[in-house]
Structures are given as structure tokens and as C-alpha cells.
Amino acid sequence: KQEVTQIPAALSVPEGENLVLNCSFTDSAIYNLQWFRQDPGKGLTSLLLIQSSQREQTSGRLNASLDKSSGRSTLYIAASQPGDSATYLCALSGAGSYQLTFGKGTKLSVIP
Amino acid sequence: EAQVTQNPRYLITVTGKKLTVTCSQNMNHEYMSWYRQDPGLGLRQIYYSMNVEVTDKGDVPEGYKVSRKEKRNFPLILESPSPNQTSLYFCASSLSWRGADTQYFGPGTRLTVL
Numbered sequence: 369k370q371e372v373t374q375i376p377a378a379l380s381v382p383e384g385e386n387l388v389l390n391c392s393f394t395d396s397a398i399y400n401l402q403w404f405r406q407d408p409g410k411g412l413t414s415l416l417l418i419q420s421s422q423r424e425q426t427s428g429r430l431n432a433s434l435d436k437s438s439g440r441s442t443l444y445i446a447a448s449q450p451g452d453s454a455t456y457l458c459a460l461s462g463a464g465s466y467q468l469t470f471g472k473g474t475k476l477s478v479i480p
Numbered sequence: 481e482a483q484v485t486q487n488p489r490y491l492i493t494v495t496g497k498k499l500t501v502t503c504s505q506n507m508n509h510e511y512m513s514w515y516r517q518d519p520g521l522g523l524r525q526i527y528y529s530m531n532v533e534v535t536d537k538g539d540v541p542e543g544y545k546v547s548r549k550e551k552r553n554f555p556l557i558l559e560s561p562s563p564n565q566t567s568l569y570f571c572a573s574s575l576s577w578r579g580a581d582t583q584y585f586g587p588g589t590r591l592t593v594l
Contacts, residue, residue: 404585410588411570411585412570412572414584414585461577466577468513470524472521
């Protein structure tokens with residue numbers, strides 16, 4: 369069964385820093401991988417989706433990469449801002465599955 | 481505005497009293513699903529639906545029912561709620577289950593079963 373791990377569980381950085389969030393998975397037969405943002409008490413907002421055939425996706429200050437062979441994805445946030453403070457979750461769908469498997473998230477705090 | 485809506489947003493109920501949480505999307509999406517989110521356990525899928533009249537179990541379906549009679553609606557039914565179903569519930573939808581389709585989430589329903 370696919371397992372998705374996000375380390376660290378929490379991260380605190382000063383404003384302006386570039387940072388990397390990590391997501392690892394055990395089964396490389398994936399369909400796609402998505403990164404989500406969750407604000408306290410709110411729903412999830414999709415940030416980036418990487419299809420299995422792609423290596424990376426970019427949106428503004430965010431860049432997500434996918435390395436299926438090593439079972440890893442990273443979310444790079446450039447020039448972090450206090451408004452980036454949230455929990456970031458990665459989720460992936462396995463080939464032949466109709467389900468998303470989520471990591472438990474990394475709670476990011478950007479200190480002004 | 482494209483969105484997934486859930487009602488109610490907050491609900492406190494007692495053990496055994498049947499309840500329904502509604503989910504509706506206005507994007508003509510084929511795929512819809514329900515998740516529960518619990519501290520330390522993360523998000524787990526309860527049920528999903530590939531299209532009208534097509535539903536299947538996720539990882540934690542026990543104690544829940546769903547139906548998909550219309551494309552836009554996917555209600556979650558708890559016929560006899562128990563305290564271990566106290567959780568934060570999310571409905572989600574996507575255009576289909578193809579690789580490029582982003583999942584859209586509702587705002588969540590916080591359920592407490594006493």
C-alpha cells in the first residue's frame with residue numbers, strides 16, 4: 369500500500385528565506401502528484417499538479433519537482449512571506465487507483 | 481464562481497441520530513469524493529464516485545453511506561453516528577480522474593458526535 373511521508377512536520381523560517389518542503393512515497397507507480405495548502409479551519413487549495421510524465425511545475429514563487437525513481441517530490445517556495453504560513457500537504461494517485469493518498473503535511477510558519 | 485459547497489459547516493449531534501452532510505459542485509465535475517481529517521492521521525478517503533450512480537469505497541467506509549443520483553450532488557450519510565466519527569469532513573471534486581485534473585475541496589464540515 370502506498371505510503372506518503374512529509375518531513376518535517378513543522379518548520380519555522382524568517383521572512384524572505386527560500387525554503388524546500390519534502391514529500392516521499394513508497395510506490396513509484398503514480399498517476400500524478402499534487403501539492404495543497406490548508407489554512408487553519410479551512411479547506412484545501414490546490415497549488416500545483418505534476419503528472420507522472422512531468423518533472424516539475426511552476427506557479428509564481430512556487431516550484432514543485434517530481435522524481436519517481438527516488439520516490440520524492442519537493443515544493444520550493446522562494447522569498448517566503450508571512451502569508452505563506454499554512455499547512456502544506458502532498459497527495460498522489462497511484463496507477464490503477466481512483467484514490468488520493470495524502471501525507472500528513474508540513475506546518476509552515478513564516479516569521480515577519 | 482466555481483466552487484464546492486458543503487452543509488452544514490458545523491454540526492453537534494448525539495449517538496445514533498441519523499444525519500446527512502450535503503456536498504454540491506457547480507463545475508460539472510464527474511469525480512467526487514469524501515474525506516475525513518483527524519489529528520495525527522491526516523486525510524483519509526471515505527467514498528468516491530466516478531460519475532452518476534457509480535460509487536466505491538475508500539479507505540475508511542465503515543459507518544458511512546453515499547449516493548450519487550445527480551452529477552452535482554454527493555451527500556454523505558451517517559445512519560447511526562458514533563463518537564469515533566467526530567471529525568472534520570471534506571468533499572472534493574475534479575473534472576474526471578485523468579492525470580491533469582486538479583482536485584477542488586469544499587470548506588469542510590466539523591462534526592461532533594456526543
